[in-house]
Amino acid sequence: MKTLIYISLLTFCITAEGQATTSALADSLYATGNYTKAINQYAGVGSITSALQIARAYNAIGNYEKAIAQYESVLSQDALLQIARFELGKLYLKTKDFKSAEKLFVDLTNVTNDNAEYHFYLGETFREQKESEHSLASYKTAVAIDSTHLRSLFQLGKYYVGQREKDSALTFIDKGLRFYENDVALINLKALAYYNNDEYVKALPYFEKLIELGEHKEYVYEKLAYCFFKDWEFEKAETNYRKVLELNNENANAYFNLGQVFWKDRQIDSAQYYIKESIVIQKPFLLREYVALAGIARDKDDIKTALKYYKLAHQEDPDDALVYHNVCTVADRYYKDPKIKLTYYEKFNERFGKKNDYMAKIVSKRISELKEEIHYDVK
Incomplete structure (x- = not known):
């Protein structure tokens, strides 16, 4: 009987030692990125830990279907294993299975409500589903738990910069920069918060800082x-x-x-x-360039060139009343014959007379003046 017990213990020790050796070899292979061989080694161990490592190895390889199946297998053995649920949730997020990710992260935040990472990733699932209010609430909860949670601070800052709510954006951006003053993403957001608010002088040092940091x-x-x-x-x-x-x-x-x-x-x-x-460089829609060149030509008192560019601008956008009004006024200066001048203003009146009251009044007045001038010239 003693011999039998001794043999059983010896067999157990040899088996345990063999599994430990196999596991150590698998861990070494995994750590050095030799994932396929690591999977084969882990498969021989048979523990829940090794099963979890197989899921991680498939994830690292990029075989997400097998990784998800393996994580789900692990959770079928231990449904409360938080690390497996957390990693599977991130994998669902990566593979755009947002509803499955959301369910896992909701469950995790219910189980452990004081983990900022869980709330951040729940926010990410809501953001991907365009549920802004829910995502913002999750990011804010993450920040309430951990005031230095940079990724949540970044997402909050980014949202408010996009909404052009500068003060709200800076509230979160500055919190992050107090923790890590050289965070490139947050510095970029701060520069944009000012830039989008037309505060260009305030934006200047932050864009300069980005360049100093290698951007x-x-x-x-x-x-x-x-x-x-x-x-x-x-x-x-x-x-x-x-x-x-x-x-x-x-x-x-x-x-x-x-x-x-x-x-x-x-x-x-x-x-x-x-x-x-x-x-x-450009091909389509050169309206602003032609208008600018016309303006430069006017500054140089080159009325002929100004008229050429305003006409080109009008061709680019025939529905722009201001552009064609410029054509009229420059033509008025360029041509001596009041009859030619009149044709431009009458064309404006036909096209835009009912659309623009202010310019229409000016044009109507000029038409009357030109008609009177022509009348007296004929006499």
Whole structure:
């Protein structure tokens, strides 16, 4: 009998030792990214821990169907295993099974209400389903539990920046920056909160900070350049627009805005050059470029060119009353014959007379004047 007990104990110890060795080997393979071999090793262990590791390995490989099936198998053995439920919820979220993810995270927040991560991921499921009120409530709960929960603070800041609610956005953004002052995502949101509120001078240092932190991106330089432009720092605006064009020499907005910088700085020829470059880059809808070039030509007292560009602008958008009114007024200056002038104003009256009371009154008055002038000339 003693011999039998001894043999049983020895067999148990050998088996346990063998499983421990297999598990250690599997863990080593998993840790070094050798997931397929790790799965084969874990399969020989047969514990719930090894089953969980198999699910993780499939997830790491990118075989999400098998990973989900394995997680569900684990939970069929232990339905209360929070780590498995949490990881499966994130996997449902990744695979866009938002309803399944939502159910798991609701259950997890009910079981453990003081875990900020659970509330954050519940917020993510609501956000993906366009349920803004619920997602905001979940993110705010996460922040109430952990005031330094950066991802929740970011999502709250992002939402309010998008809604152009600057003060609400800054409440959450500044909380995050107090915890981690060099968080690029939050600095970007703070810059945009001011920028979208037309507070360009306040936005300036945050766009500069992004560049200091290595965010050498086209949109950062473009917005920084515009901030300098609005602050009448034309040289700095020019420098940053040129950076934009180094990154993307087909950015029509950068050419156009660089032209605007030169125009404001009274460098008329340079302004004309860059706005024309914007036209070369762009193909469709050049209304603003033609209007700008017409305005520059007017500044140079080149009425013939101004008329040409206003006519081109009118071709781009025949329904813009202001553009065609400019055609009329410039034609009025360019032509000497009152009959030719009259044809422009009458065309305006036919097309826009009923649409724009203010300009229509001005045009009607000018038509009367021209008719009177023609009448007396005939006499």
